[in-house]
Amino acid sequence: MSKQELPIVDAGVDASAGACCAPLVCEPLSEGEAAELAPLFKAIADPVRLRLLSLIACHEGGEACVCDLTTAFDLTPPTISHHLKVLRQAGLIDSERRGTWVYYWINPAVLARMSALIGPVSPALAGTA
């Protein structure tokens, strides 16, 4: 389940380059870079997916079962499943089935790259991403 659908995580912009400022404001984004980055932001540009991401990240152990997530919304399981798929295809989360339940966890690197693109990078933390 976490094997296919390889994420789109290589748009020229490297967040780890100890830059003085956000890559976005250093030089204009190319058409290709923008085309690769936009879907990442589109994936979190939804209230449900934003909360899903937060719920997963905050859950103990750093991972959450779908059953934990479904109960937090007034939405049907298929809808939650759809949103989880969008997040997974963007590379923001990953999943694994263990017995009866399917667990999801966050991919912090992708989130960090997005953050670094639009905001100032701390030289101290930039190298660790």
Next chain:
Amino acid sequence: MSKQELPIVDAGVDASAGACCAPLVCEPLSEGEAAELAPLFKAIADPVRLRLLSLIACHEGGEACVCDLTTAFDLTPPTISHHLKVLRQAGLIDSERRGTWVYYWINPAVLARMSALIGPVSPALAGTA
């Protein structure tokens, strides 16, 4: 022009709270917070708008005329105008007419808040936002 359409810039999450980690992973986003934050990300979740933002930010003087922006795309002026309006309504940019031309510039605070939400906050820079 920069008077009406007040931006949606007050979703509970404060980026300046010297947190150890991204607010997103500290505690689950409330329904209301998610509803206020999602439109911000939706505004930059488009290749054209991502490039517009970058072009404006990188332009000398920190501001760009619409005429500079339109020529960078294979799109008609109405379409560019539409995307600029979306960015402006989200509070990410602001604009002013000076004589013949209309100039746009970035609102760094909103971008910084979005960045802080999804990524690690540097204690050093966090207070300055």
Next chain:
DNA sequence: CGCCTGCTTCGATGAACTTCTAATTAAAGA
């Protein structure tokens, strides 16, 4: 005043997205 240029608004169209119900797959237990 009348025209021209820069930019925005309006209205329409086709594509993409969110959500649902129904059906399907996968694992566990009687």
Next chain:
DNA sequence: TCTTTAATTAGAAGTTCATCGAAGCAGGCG
């Protein structure tokens, strides 16, 4: 094996969105 529960996929309905052409507004200039 049959049944039950967990999760996903398939298909459809309604809505939102990106884009365009046409029209409108605002400033400069003859």
